[in-house]
Amino acid sequence: MDRRPTIIDVAREAGVSKSTVSLVLQNSPSVRAETRAEVRAAMARLGYVYNRSAAMMRSSSAGLIGLVINDLRNPFFTEFATSLQMALSARGFATVIANTDESPDLQVQVISAMLEHGVSALIISPAYGDGDTAFEMIERAGVPAMQVLRKVNPRTERFPFAAPDYMAGGLLAARHLLAEGCRRIAFVGGMSDRGVTQERMAGYLSELDRAGLEPFALHGRATRAFGREAARQLLARQPRLDGAICFNDMVALGMMSGFAEAGHTVGSAFRIVGFDNIEEAAQAYPSLTSIGCGIADFGVRIAATVLGWLQDGTVPPPELRTPVELLVRRSSGLTQA
Template identity: 35%
Template sequence: MKAKPGKASVNLLTVAREAGVSRATASLVLRQSPLVATATRDRVQDAMKRLGYIYNRGAANLRHNRTGTVGLVLPNMDNPFFGALTAGVEEANDLLGTVCFIANSGESADRQARQIQRLREHNVDGIILCPAIGSGPDLVGELSRLRLPFVQVLRRIPVGDAGGMTGDYVAVDYGRGVAQAMERLVESGRRRIAYVGNMTAHSAGRARLEAYLAFARRFGIGERYVVSGKPDNRYDEAAMDRLLDSPDAPDAAICFNDVIALDLSHHLRRLGRRVGEAFAVIGMDDLPQAAAAFPPLATIATRPREVGLAAARRLHARIERPDLPFEEDVIPPRLILRASFGASAAEPQGG
């Protein structure tokens, strides 16, 4: 083994010589290029460790007019769903060598605007954004004008009447998930299916409701079983109680998310109704609390970690190739049937 030089003299050429490769190959390893064989990559990385080589990422970023940072702006960090999404973003960023600034808009468009301004002041290379309720098309227009790469995730800000793509977008196929749940409920003999927690202030909420109403019309269920909800994950309990006391009381419910579904399940039990027998409940998201609930909650898994991974990769691609056509990634949901669906529920279902 060659003698180790002092730290002051350790540069990429020193590493290359220690590993027995060219400086160009060592540079490819630093940039995580797939062109380098695994054995060669390991040899270069071992040499870096032995020599104490520290990559001057700041200088490299300056050469490429980059900071190696991105912003992630989410509307409700209290919701465990967004924690899982953030984990997916960070997993991808770790592999891509990117650092992430995370901001919580609290469903405030004004606060969101301030956060985006601060992220710009930090010269982030791009932004992943789940738009707050009330976000207008001027936000998308401003980001586009500034040529700041961005990806909208889960929700999309409507721009113009044509409804064309105005940027990269990563979403969940909420409509497909609701349709799967409705089909299974009807197959099981349920005919009075409520939709609990309806919120149409953003595109993800509208997609859920539209899918429910389309299926309800198809099976003659009508619209009387729609119960409103709020961004703080509460639903109109009084309206639900009126439905439960009516002659044609619902015998099942699909909920906006798992938080509302768990709350509804607790409420039904307080009223003496046996969840999974007299009344079927299905949530959405498959939070960890869903499987641990009593009875375990049937749910539409929306795969937040995969959403985060896809969004981070999409943003990275946009940063690398800003002039590429806009892309849309749609994550398929998965229906998971547990005891709150019925005693014969088998896990998993759907795809």
């Protein structure tokens, strides 16, 4: 068996019901000695390990889940955290949330505190940097933990990873701008050495290569301030560019401000596509074309995945990618928002 055995596997192996196995694990006197022995033998053959903390959570009215986010100032992460917390609450679980502000040291501190307070699982959108200490702590504690939205630890068999399909998003954005007639397209924002930047760029690079066009990247922090400054730099140094795919909507919104300040119109001579589809993308003027990641639904899905791991022993796959979609608005040429 290439996954952790569950109570259902034990029941099947022993030829009894799931409820009977549960009674054996609870040392209930209602189970015959012969049946108890058969169930224990099946557990030994399968290598089943009883997760007592998860069992205690199942029998109580509420458990505690730790949620560690790298940047809660970004609406993309805030929407994810809100959606996940509400989904867990609907199932009777409480969430303790911490913002690491992209600091590996702070990440170690908050994870240590959560483990000390007895969280039964961790969901982490990790900070980049030296992440080994935090994950080693989690492994010693034996607590289930998922990486979401960005992957730092490569051991996904122990720390499963889930995120939207960023590469597909970059591909959709590039195809759209090419179809709109753009031929000199930049990728703007995101730190070049980070995996999430490389994934979001991958589809863009692939499509430009297929079209026989040269890529151009201007990397930097994924903020409005960088996007605004990037617009100034591109207008001064790369005036022939006619389109940009931004690392996220924050950079794209900043770029639109920079273009407006310089008296340039976005949506005709220059087209912009953002990434994440935060709420403001549709409300900005001009409205921002963006790659929608379905982040609210993603939060609900991650909540269900972690609870399945805790309650039923269903270990998540090492990696999960969820679909994305292109939402076309005025910033890339749509005449009606």
